[in-house]
Amino acid sequence: MATARKSRGESRILRYLILGTWALVCLLPILWFLSIGFRPRTEVITPEPIYWPTFSLDAWRLLLSDWPIAKYLLNSVLAVGGSVVISLILGIPAAYALSRYEFRWREDIGFYILSTRMMAPAIVAVPIFFLFRSMGLLDTIWALMLIYAAVNLSLVIWIIRSYMLDIPKELEDAARTDGASDLRILWEIIIPACLPGIITAAVIAAIFAINEFLFTLLIASTANAYTMSVALANFTGGSDGIIYNAIALVSFIAFVPILILVILIQKHLSRGLTMGAVKG
Amino acid sequence: MASIHLQNIVKRYGGFVGVQNMSLDIADEEFLVLLGPSGCGKTTTMRMIAGLEEPTEGQIVIGGEVVNDIDARDRDVAMVFQGYALYPNMSIYENIRFPLRMRGIPASEHDARIRKAAEMVELGSFLDRKPGALSGGQRQRAALARAVVRQPQVFLMDEPLSNLDAKLRQSMRVQIKHMQRQLKVTTVYVTHDQIEAMTLADRIVIMNKGAIQQVGTPDEIYSDPANTFVAGFIGSPPMNLIQGTARDGRFTAPGISVPCPRFVHGQVTLGVRPEDCHVGGDNLQGQVYGVEPTGDVTYLTVLGGTNKIEVKAARDYRSDIDVAIGIAFDPAHLYFFDESGQRIRGAA
Numbered sequence: 001m002a003t004a005r006k007s008r009g010e011s012r013i014l015r016y017l018i019l020g021t022w023a024l025v026c027l028l029p030i031l032w033f034l035s036i037g038f039r040p041r042t043e044v045i046t047p048e049p050i051y052w053p054t055f056s057l058d059a060w061r062l063l064l065s066d067w068p069i070a071k072y073l074l075n076s077v078l079a080v081g082g083s084v085v086i087s088l089i090l091g092i093p094a095a096y097a098l099s100r101y102e103f104r105w106r107e108d109i110g111f112y113i114l115s116t117r118m119m120a121p122a123i124v125a126v127p128i129f130f131l132f133r134s135m136g137l138l139d140t141i142w143a144l145m146l147i148y149a150a151v152n153l154s155l156v157i158w159i160i161r162s163y164m165l166d167i168p169k170e171l172e173d174a175a176r177t178d179g180a181s182d183l184r185i186l187w188e189i190i191i192p193a194c195l196p197g198i199i200t201a202a203v204i205a206a207i208f209a210i211n212e213f214l215f216t217l218l219i220a221s222t223a224n225a226y227t228m229s230v231a232l233a234n235f236t237g238g239s240d241g242i243i244y245n246a247i248a249l250v251s252f253i254a255f256v257p258i259l260i261l262v263i264l265i266q267k268h269l270s271r272g273l274t275m276g277a278v279k280g
Numbered sequence: 281m282a283s284i285h286l287q288n289i290v291k292r293y294g295g296f297v298g299v300q301n302m303s304l305d306i307a308d309e310e311f312l313v314l315l316g317p318s319g320c321g322k323t324t325t326m327r328m329i330a331g332l333e334e335p336t337e338g339q340i341v342i343g344g345e346v347v348n349d350i351d352a353r354d355r356d357v358a359m360v361f362q363g364y365a366l367y368p369n370m371s372i373y374e375n376i377r378f379p380l381r382m383r384g385i386p387a388s389e390h391d392a393r394i395r396k397a398a399e400m401v402e403l404g405s406f407l408d409r410k411p412g413a414l415s416g417g418q419r420q421r422a423a424l425a426r427a428v429v430r431q432p433q434v435f436l437m438d439e440p441l442s443n444l445d446a447k448l449r450q451s452m453r454v455q456i457k458h459m460q461r462q463l464k465v466t467t468v469y470v471t472h473d474q475i476e477a478m479t480l481a482d483r484i485v486i487m488n489k490g491a492i493q494q495v496g497t498p499d500e501i502y503s504d505p506a507n508t509f510v511a512g513f514i515g516s517p518p519m520n521l522i523q524g525t526a527r528d529g530r531f532t533a534p535g536i537s538v539p540c541p542r543f544v545h546g547q548v549t550l551g552v553r554p555e556d557c558h559v560g561g562d563n564l565q566g567q568v569y570g571v572e573p574t575g576d577v578t579y580l581t582v583l584g585g586t587n588k589i590e591v592k593a594a595r596d597y598r599s600d601i602d603v604a605i606g607i608a609f610d611p612a613h614l615y616f617f618d619e620s621g622q623r624i625r626g627a628a
C-alpha cells in the first residue's frame with residue numbers, strides 16, 4: 001500500500017517534470033520575442049550575450065506613431081468576424097441538410113464540400129484574383145470576408161454536421177409531431193442542441209482566418225485591407241531594414257487574441273478536432 | 281375523436297420487411313394495445329400512424345381522411361417516444377409547453393395546462409430542471425406529460441411506463457386510463473407488460489415478425505388464442521404447449537394422456553394453462569422438477585417425459601424434487617393446434 005502510493009507519487013512528479021519541460025520549450029519563444037519587444041533595437045542584434053537587458057519602449061513608440069496598427073487590427077477583426085458570420089449562416093443549414101435529409105448524392109455532396117479543402121490554395125489564387133478584380137472588390141474587407149468564409153465553409157459544415165449527427169432523430173420526430181416546422185426545429189431544437197459544435201466551428205474558422213496569408217496578400221494592397229498577418233510580413237521589408245524589436249511586438253499583439261480564443265474554448269476544441277474519431 | 285384505419289400496410293426497409301400486410305380498424309375513442317416481442321414492428325406501426333415513417337404500401341386513414349401524404353405536424357397526433365425524446369436545452373416546463381406553443385394554443389392557458397399535466401405524472405416539483413438532471417423514470421414521465429398536455433386526435437404511446445417502478449407504474453396506469461376515458465382520445469399503446477395490456481386495453485393486437493397474430497379483447501386473447509404464438513405469449517407463466525399425437529379421441533405424449541375431440545388427429549400441439557392444471561389426477565404422470573413459492577401462489581414444474589409442464593398450485597403446496605406426481609388437466613380448457621401452429625376449432 002505504502003509503496004504503491006509512493007511510486008504513484010513519484011510517477012506524478014515525473015509526469016509534471018516532463019510536462020513542465022515541454023511547456024517551457026513551447027513557451028520560451030513567446031517569452032523570447034516578448035522580451036525582444038521591450039528592448040532597444042541595437043541591443044537585439046548584438047552578437048554578444050546580454051545578461052541584464054535594457055528595458056525600452058522604442059518599439060512601442062515606433063509602432064504607435066509610424067504604423068497604423070489599430071487599422072490593421074480593426075481590418076482583421078472585421079474580416080474575420082464577418083467571415084465567421086457568413087460561414088455560419090451558410091454552414092448551419094447546409095450541415096443540417098447533409099445530416100438529416102435523405103437525398104441522392106448526399107454523401108457525394110458532403111465529400112465534394114470537404115474536397116474543396118484538399119487542394120493547395122495557390123492553385124486557385126490566380127482565378128480568384130481575377131474574380132475579385134472583375135467584381136471590383138480588390139483591396140476591400142468585403143473580399144476578405146468572402147474569401148475567408150469560402151475557405152472555411154467546408155470545415156464549418158463538417159464540424160457542425162458531426163455534432164448534428166449525434167442528435168437523436170427522435171428529437172426531431174418529437175418536435176414534428178408536436179407541430180413544429182422544419183425551420184422551427186432547426187432554430188429551437190437543433191441549434192441549441194449542437195451549440196458547442198457551432199462555437200467550436202466558429203472559433204476554428206476564426207483562427208484559420210486570422211492566420212490566412214496567401215489570399216490576403218493577393219487581395220489587399222493598401223492599409224485599406226491589410227490584416228495583421230500580411231501587415232506583419234510587410235513590416236520586415238521597410239527601408240529601415242529589419243526592425244526586430246517592433247516585429248516581435250507586433251507578433252505578440254497578433255498572437256494574443258488567438259491565445260485568448262483558444263483558452264476560452266479549450267474544452268470544446270479537443271472534441272471538435274477529434275470529431276468523427278469517436279462518436280458521443 | 282378519430283377512428284384509425286390501416287389498410288394493407290407494408291413497411292419494407294430495403295429487403296427487410298418491418299411490417300407486413302397489416303390491416304386494422306381502430307374505433308373512435310378506443311384504447312388499443314400493441315403487444316409483441318422486441319423487433320416485431322410495434323414502433324414502426326406507431327411511427328407510420330404518426331406520419332414519421334411512410335408506409336411502403338397501403339393506406340392510413342385517420343378520422344375518415346387518407347393521411348398518407350399529410351405531414352406529421354399536420355396530423356394532430358401526440359406521441360410518447362420510446363426513447364423519451366425530451367428537448368435537452370429546455371427545462372421540463374418548456375418541454376411540456378412546446379406542443380402548446382407550436383399548436384397555437386393561447387398563451388394564457390399554458391401555465392394551468394402544464395401544471396395539470398405535470399401534476400398527473402407527479403413531476404410538479406421538477407419543472408425547472410433540464411432533462412439531463414432527471415432520472416430515467418422522471419424523464420419518461422416528463423415525456424408522458426408533454427404528450428397529454430394537449431388534446432389531440434390520437435395518442436400514440438410507445439412503452440410510456442417501461443422505466444418506472446411497480447408502484448408508480450400502477451398509479452400511472454390508472455391515471456392514463458382515466459384520462460383516456462375522460463378526454464375520449466383514440467389511443468394506441470405499446471407495452472411489453474401483459475398486466476398493462478390486459479388492464480388498459482379495449483382490444484389487444486398481438487404482433488410477431490411484422491404481422492398481426494390476433495386482434496381481440498383481453499378476454500378473447502386470453503381464453504381463445506388463435507395460434508401457438510398467441511397462446512405462448514399471453515399469460516404468466518404462459519400456456520404449456522406440448523407436442524404429441526391425437527388418435528381416436530385421445531391425445532398422447534410422453535407421460536401425458538388426455539381425451540380430445542374426435543376431429544383432432546395426427547401430429548398436434550396441446551395447450552393447457554398452468555392455472556388449468558391441478559395436483560392429483562392422471563392426465564400427466566411425472567416427477568416434480570421444481571417448486572417456486574411466490575407468496576400468493578406456488579409455481580410447480582413437473583417433468584413428464586421430455587416436457588416441462590408449469591402448474592399453478594395452491595399457495596401452501598410444497599414438495600421435494602424428483603417425487604412422482606400426477607396432474608389433472610381441466611378438460612374444459614384444453615386447446616389444440618395443428619402442425620402449422622393454428623388453432624383447431626370444432627366442427628371440422
Ligand SMILES: Nc1ncnc2c1ncn2[C@@H]1O[C@H](COP(=O)(O)OP(=O)(O)OP(=O)(O)O)[C@@H](O)[C@H]1O
Nearest residue numbers: 293296297298317318319320321322323324325362
Ligand atoms: N430505419 C430502419 N431501417 C431498417 N430496419 C429497421 C428500421 N427501423 C426499424 N427496423 C427494423 O424493423 C423491425 C421492427 O422494428 P420496431 O422498432 O418497430 O420494433 P418494436 O416492435 O418497436 O421493438 P421493441 O419492442 O424492441 O421496441 C426491427 O427488426 C428493426 O430492426
Ligand SMILES: [Mg+2]
Nearest residue numbers: 322323362438
Ligand atoms: Mg419499439
